[in-house]
Amino acid sequence: MSAPTVEPTTAPAAAPADTAPAPDPRLREGAFGNATALACRECGHQVALGPFYACPECFGPLEVAYDFPAVTREQIEAGPRNIWRYKALLPVPDDIEQSPNTEPGFTRLLEARNLAAELGLDKLWVKDDSTNPTNSFKDRVVACALSAARELDAKVFACPSTGNLANAVAAAGARAGMKTVVFIPSNLEKPKQVNSAVYTDKLVAVDGNYDDVNKLASEIAGEEEGWAFVNVNVRPFYAEGSKTLGYEIAEQLGWRLPDQVVIPVASGSQLTKVRKAFQELVALGLVEDKPVRIFGAQATGCSPVSTAYKAGVDAIRPVKPDTIAKSLAIGNPADGIYVLDICRETGGAVEDISDDEVREGILLLARTEGIFTETAGGTTVGVLKKLVETGQLDTSLETVVINTGMGLKTLDAVADRVGPAATIAPSYSAFVASGIV
Amino acid sequence: MAVSVRIPTILRTYTGGASEVSAEGATLAELLDCLEADHPGIRARVLDDTGALRRFVNVYVGNEDVRFLDDLATPTPDGAQVSIIPAVAGG
Numbered sequence: 001m002s003a004p005t006v007e008p009t010t011a012p013a014a015a016p017a018d019t020a021p022a023p024d025p026r027l028r029e030g031a032f033g034n035a036t037a038l039a040c041r042e043c044g045h046q047v048a049l050g051p052f053y054a055c056p057e058c059f060g061p062l063e064v065a066y067d068f069p070a071v072t073r074e075q076i077e078a079g080p081r082n083i084w085r086y087k088a089l090l091p092v093p094d095d096i097e098q099s100p101n102t103e104p105g106f107t108r109l110l111e112a113r114n115l116a117a118e119l120g121l122d123k124l125w126v127k128d129d130s131t132n133p134t135n136s137f138k139d140r141v142v143a144c145a146l147s148a149a150r151e152l153d154a155k156v157f158a159c160p161s162t163g164n165l166a167n168a169v170a171a172a173g174a175r176a177g178m179k180t181v182v183f184i185p186s187n188l189e190k191p192k193q194v195n196s197a198v199y200t201d202k203l204v205a206v207d208g209n210y211d212d213v214n215k216l217a218s219e220i221a222g223e224e225e226g227w228a229f230v231n232v233n234v235r236p237f238y239a240e241g242s243k244t245l246g247y248e249i250a251e252q253l254g255w256r257l258p259d260q261v262v263i264p265v266a267s268g269s270q271l272t273k274v275r276k277a278f279q280e281l282v283a284l285g286l287v288e289d290k291p292v293r294i295f296g297a298q299a300t301g302c303s304p305v306s307t308a309y310k311a312g313v314d315a316i317r318p319v320k321p322d323t324i325a326k327s328l329a330i331g332n333p334a335d336g337i338y339v340l341d342i343c344r345e346t347g348g349a350v351e352d353i354s355d356d357e358v359r360e361g362i363l364l365l366a367r368t369e370g371i372f373t374e375t376a377g378g379t380t381v382g383v384l385k386k387l388v389e390t391g392q393l394d395t396s397l398e399t400v401v402i403n404t405g406m407g408l409k410t411l412d413a414v415a416d417r418v419g420p421a422a423t424i425a426p427s428y429s430a431f432v433a434s435g436i437v
Numbered sequence: 438m439a440v441s442v443r444i445p446t447i448l449r450t451y452t453g454g455a456s457e458v459s460a461e462g463a464t465l466a467e468l469l470d471c472l473e474a475d476h477p478g479i480r481a482r483v484l485d486d487t488g489a490l491r492r493f494v495n496v497y498v499g500n501e502d503v504r505f506l507d508d509l510a511t512p513t514p515d516g517a518q519v520s521i522i523p524a525v526a527g528g
Contacts, residue, residue, distance in 0.1 A: 052447075054445070054447055059447075059524070061524075211502070218523070219443065231525060232525050235525055317504070332495070334493070334525055
């Protein structure tokens, strides 16, 4: 017996699975698991599973539609301790574990008692994705994109990136034995450049910001045959990988949903997918339904979604980013409008903080929980603090904050803010004189 | 003198498969009128029912998104390169 088909979050009713477009006969059966089609989030138009990302009718984004089988908690718990434990809910084949991948996921969900006490929250967890293979949540999405690239017989694995994605694509491509080409803004943090260049000799630095790099990648994707740009032409498959963050949070909480989640917003895709994951778990009967308030976090130097939220408008005006939180520096976030919808609908909010507050957020998490986050995580923790201070977040409810990446990649952000408290001679008297304790 | 317009894959059914076409017009709006005359149906894919740019399409004159310029009133001088690109989520 099949479980109900789960609709995209805000799309009009999609056509039933039995009217899905015929699959490409060149694809092997089950190439995309239980996925049935790509459906437009705006108008519901369906196209066949393939390297497509924009609706031919209205340019709206395409999302994977499924006909899920019945799935039990026990089946999931018996799976591997990585994202493939949820493979029945992802657009990947049943034999996905046989193909070399970086096997990300099932990262730690840490109860953050010290940070909770510092901020005045009753119950707080940090979902720490800095422990993925290349130290960011991007390994999740890339693993799904790599599966799609393989099934579509792509020859080149590629991406435009603000850094973390480039790291993940380069590493996964190397492990899969695929040629990788990754495009980044030329002013990207040096550690993120090195973290890509060690895995691939085809790191391309583009003079421009992320939105310029993204434009270039979109143009190349339209011209070059056999290229799988993970976040362009195979984006629908790629984006589904972010659902695993939501699945894991629920499973690690003992198969229940949290009351509130704070999520960084770059393109906005991750936030929408965490919401989708929660909805799927409810639809599949794996968790009980309950309200979950979802909050988005941006840095003020690139806060088009927060600005629209505060202005009470639906249209998002693109901005030219100017912030140290480069992994969130997407001035024209394609999924921003969905973030607005979700945060408003769930009783959440979108908030932004200054670069100084981003740095404070990094230090706050490090010094309360021993987690060194990158600037995106500093933004998220800083926004959590601001949401508490402004009364937007209910401190009595169970809250999860997502840390998407590792602080070693953005050392410069805090390098000038920390250092030795004293430099002393190697003698006990010098130590006493230093006044350290 | 004409303006060169790059056409995304999903609109090439309107241009006979061409990835780049030539059009004329002093502004983006006039350019789209010209495109429509040569390739009927294409304008309705780029503009919504109210005549505004669709939410998920980005149009560039040179390397600049027209939303940072004058939108449909953005000048399209001779020799300019115009690109129509579906919006994509970032990374």
